[in-house]
Amino acid sequence: xxxxxxxxRRNTHSTKWDKMERLYGVSPDEGLSMWVADSDFQVAGPIxxxxxxxxxxxxxxxxxxxxxxxxxxxxxxQSRHNWTIDTDSIFSTTGLCNAIGLCLDTYTQPGDxxxxxxxxxxxxxxxxxxxxRDVVECPLVNTSGQYEMDFDAxxxxxxxKETMVILCSPHNPGGRVWTQDELRGVxxxxxxxxxxxxxxxxxxxxxxxxxxxxxxxxxxxxxxxxLLMLTAPSKTFNIAGLHTGQVIIPDPALRARFxxxxxxxxxxxxxxxxxxxxxxxxxxxxxxxxAQIAYIEENTKIFEQAISEIPGLTPMRLQSTYLSWIDFSxxxxxxxxxxxxxxxxxxxxxxxxxxFGTGGESFLRFNLATQxxxxxxxxxxxKTAFSDLQ
Numbered sequence: 001x002x003x004x005x006x007x008x009r010r011n012t013h014s015t016k017w018d019k020m021e022r023l024y025g026v027s028p029d030e031g032l033s034m035w036v037a038d039s040d041f042q043v044a045g046p047i048x049x050x051x052x053x054x055x056x057x058x059x060x061x062x063x064x065x066x067x068x069x070x071x072x073x074x075x076x077x078q079s080r081h082n083w084t085i086d087t088d089s090i091f092s093t094t095g096l097c098n099a100i101g102l103c104l105d106t107y108t109q110p111g112d113x114x115x116x117x118x119x120x121x122x123x124x125x126x127x128x129x130x131x132x133r134d135v136v137e138c139p140l141v142n143t144s145g146q147y148e149m150d151f152d153a154x155x156x157x158x159x160x161k162e163t164m165v166i167l168c169s170p171h172n173p174g175g176r177v178w179t180q181d182e183l184r185g186v187x188x189x190x191x192x193x194x195x196x197x198x199x200x201x202x203x204x205x206x207x208x209x210x211x212x213x214x215x216x217x218x219x220x221x222x223x224x225x226x227l228l229m230l231t232a233p234s235k236t237f238n239i240a241g242l243h244t245g246q247v248i249i250p251d252p253a254l255r256a257r258f259x260x261x262x263x264x265x266x267x268x269x270x271x272x273x274x275x276x277x278x279x280x281x282x283x284x285x286x287x288x289x290x291a292q293i294a295y296i297e298e299n300t301k302i303f304e305q306a307i308s309e310i311p312g313l314t315p316m317r318l319q320s321t322y323l324s325w326i327d328f329s330x331x332x333x334x335x336x337x338x339x340x341x342x343x344x345x346x347x348x349x350x351x352x353x354x355x356f357g358t359g360g361e362s363f364l365r366f367n368l369a370t371q372x373x374x375x376x377x378x379x380x381x382x383k384t385a386f387s388d389l390q
Contacts, residue, residue, distance in 0.1 A: 001291045006371050007040050016040075016367075024349040031347035032378055037172070037323060039238045039369030043276075044288035047237060050279040054272065063271035069278050073246060076281035077231070081204060083215040089250055091258060092269040094243040096202055097123050099230050100166065102247065103198050104131045106261040107228075107254075113162035115195065117149065118357030121172045124200075125357060128166075136162055137358045140174070145316055147174040149182060151189050164196045165189070170203045170213060173325040173356055173365045175318035177211040180219055187220030198228045202245070205236040205289055207320040208297045217250060224250035228258075235321075236289055237280040238369075244273030296322045299368045299375045306379025311389045313382075322369035325353075329362035331389065339364070345385035348378055 009017045010028045016036035017028045024035070042048070054060070070090050077083040093099040100123075108114065110132035116124050118137045125135045138154040140147040167186055170177045178186075190197040199216035207213045217229060232245035249255040279285065303324055304315040312331035315324060328338040335354070342348050342364060353363030368375055383390070 001288055003041050003295045004371055020349040024343050026343050026347050026349045032374055033349050034367045035349045035351045037367060038240050041238055043238050044285050046279040046282055046284045047276050050275050065271045065274035069274040072278040072281035081215050083218055085248055089248050091247040093245050093247055094269055096200060096230050096232050096245045097127055099245050099247045100127050102261060103228050104133060106258050107196050108133055108163045115162050115165035119360035120168050120356060122355040124166055139358045147176050149185060151185055158193050162193060162195055166198045168200050170320035172203060172321055173323050174316055175321045177207055177213055177319040180214055183214060183216055183219035187223045190226060196226050200230045202232050202235050203321045211319045233277050233280045239276050242273035242276050244269050244277055296369055299372055303368055303375050303379055310383055310386045324366040324368050326364050327362055341385045346381035
């Protein structure tokens, strides 16, 4: 399994590489793209083989991929996460942003408050606001470089207008793998305030040694009457462009409402995405995923070491994901200055922390799912850009 060979994604309609100059002022010819959360790795062999088979067949008519696809999702969640899923509970959407939009449309009303633990994946707030709902930010507490939750503070914030809470588990951008007690705390918070709980677990397979992801349904089996689980193979297997995700709904009543909404909007996912997911969620795909996790974990160690050598920069120690969350507050620089040094000095495109909500103001997010030479280069570039601090 080769993760080291450089893949040139420039001029391939890649969002990550071909939009970086327009959005960040960093030319792809001399810069590094470390923003969008997809990887620069070629997909696993089983996926390529399946898609090549479809191309060779040269017929893209209606396809019945649903049965094997659902079985593969069930097998993966059971074997990788000890999570048993009923076949009828699996709904397919065109990715997880679409899934969140459908959950909002199905179960909430315009003007409802939607709780987010911030800083958090920026698309949550974007979709919530676009749906005419109100974002209710419950800030995470940064305790010695690790995010924690303060439920006493969150309880005091609730007004009664809130109807849903969205959890990112594992957490993006902080990389936390929430513990059993923390997940139980979220579940109890949802019960206290009569909130539906949407648990986005798209990064569940990208967990480092010494940590274990717990599916929310396993952590709090007593709240299935208010639980909506979101999963997808896109981050694990770098197939985000195939736009295939799952909404898994244990409760029959909630399931019926979601099914009715899907039917009313006539939403069906691409069979190609289902075929790719079936190939990914296999023993061969599991072996590839394990190798990738080991590679990303080593990338993370290398990058965090480089960052730690720059005075004023502090990496949040990742427990999962491939997204490094770096705090620049120790430099004493204004937001605009440290961004300029990263983008114009180091020539790196990274996500601005402000887009992740309250608590992200002094941070940038760097994508480490790329070839190791690029990760090493990024560390060197940042050291040079902030050399006056050393």
